[in-house]
Amino acid sequence: MNRPASPAEHSAPWTRLWKAGVLHSCASGIAGNYDREILGFWLGQIATLSDDDVLVDVGTGNGAIPLLALDNARQRGISLRIHGVDLADIDPVADIADGASRFDGIRFHPGTSMTALPFGDGSVSLLCSQFAFEYAPRAESAGEILRIIGTKGSAAMIVHSTDSVIATVAEAQHHGCRWLLSESDLLPAAGRLLDAMAGATSREARTALARDPVAESARHAFNDAASKLMSQIEANPSAELLQQTAQRISRLLAHPFATHDEADAAISSLRTWIEDEQQRLLLMQAAALDQQSLDDAVRLLGASGLAVRTGRLLYGGDTCMGWTIVVGNG
Ligand SMILES: C[S@@+](CC[C@H](N)C(=O)[O-])C[C@H]1O[C@@H](n2cnc3c(N)ncnc32)[C@H](O)[C@@H]1O
Numbered sequence: 001m002n003r004p005a006s007p008a009e010h011s012a013p014w015t016r017l018w019k020a021g022v023l024h025s026c027a028s029g030i031a032g033n034y035d036r037e038i039l040g041f042w043l044g045q046i047a048t049l050s051d052d053d054v055l056v057d058v059g060t061g062n063g064a065i066p067l068l069a070l071d072n073a074r075q076r077g078i079s080l081r082i083h084g085v086d087l088a089d090i091d092p093v094a095d096i097a098d099g100a101s102r103f104d105g106i107r108f109h110p111g112t113s114m115t116a117l118p119f120g121d122g123s124v125s126l127l128c129s130q131f132a133f134e135y136a137p138r139a140e141s142a143g144e145i146l147r148i149i150g151t152k153g154s155a156a157m158i159v160h161s162t163d164s165v166i167a168t169v170a171e172a173q174h175h176g177c178r179w180l181l182s183e184s185d186l187l188p189a190a191g192r193l194l195d196a197m198a199g200a201t202s203r204e205a206r207t208a209l210a211r212d213p214v215a216e217s218a219r220h221a222f223n224d225a226a227s228k229l230m231s232q233i234e235a236n237p238s239a240e241l242l243q244q245t246a247q248r249i250s251r252l253l254a255h256p257f258a259t260h261d262e263a264d265a266a267i268s269s270l271r272t273w274i275e276d277e278q279q280r281l282l283l284m285q286a287a288a289l290d291q292q293s294l295d296d297a298v299r300l301l302g303a304s305g306l307a308v309r310t311g312r313l314l315y316g317g318d319t320c321m322g323w324t325i326v327v328g329n330g
Pocket of ligand 1: 129
């Protein structure tokens, strides 16, 4: 019988994403930190804080929202007590370039669920969540959030909606993952070619490969799979993952590995990268809120009597990125 995944296993695809050093979960579409209307939303919330207030960002990933808060506090000459919480094994100070100086003063809590937050009742002025609250058990998380913000604090969230551009692109990406993992021969063919090339690190060895029938047959099979990949990319241009896979494979093929083990490890790490992406897409699709589930979340977040306001986050003027939820006077 399958046992349920432990929290660490459940979070592993997130942990690996953050360890790869991306700053936030929209890094493929938004360079640097969150910008435009997303930044505007957060700056509007952070502006309500004054010296020594406590801000907690749940599902913080590599700390994009804490970083916005810290930069804003530095500009305003105030000091905020900023915390970032995540169930995944995060370490933004180590995993983001210049992390020690950029996150100086922010306290991160890896392996910590928003269903059991390490903060006292009513001790938090602003609770933030960017694409995170919706991933956690909703009633427990809402209860914890209301407990730590008490009657005077507020909570602000941007959550995935089923009709956002992210949900639409996720469909295309998901199709790309399925094709790569279940329908195409690309990864096995790339693995066989890398294996045939392993050890051919000198010019003479590479020349000899051209006369090796095993290497030639691996090359033909790979070329065939690669041309099918190109057709998929043309047919499904929104699935960036297909283009990224093509780039990753061509980097692997550019320099033969010294050993078969290294070649095998490279292909299995590429497979894990695609599987992680697929897993995160599935989690996102399960987490995205339609109008009914937004209404349910609003009921949960209104349970302590604080006002709850919702809206749509339109990015670049008209691109729907999700719902906004503000609890309290933020
Ligand atoms: C889509 S990412 C968002 C990360 C970050 N807020 C951002 O915008 O870049 C969702 C994050 O929520 C975290 N998460 C999921 N369930 C959680 C829980 N129960 N408690 C805390 N974090 C959780 C995941 O580990 C992941 O890092």
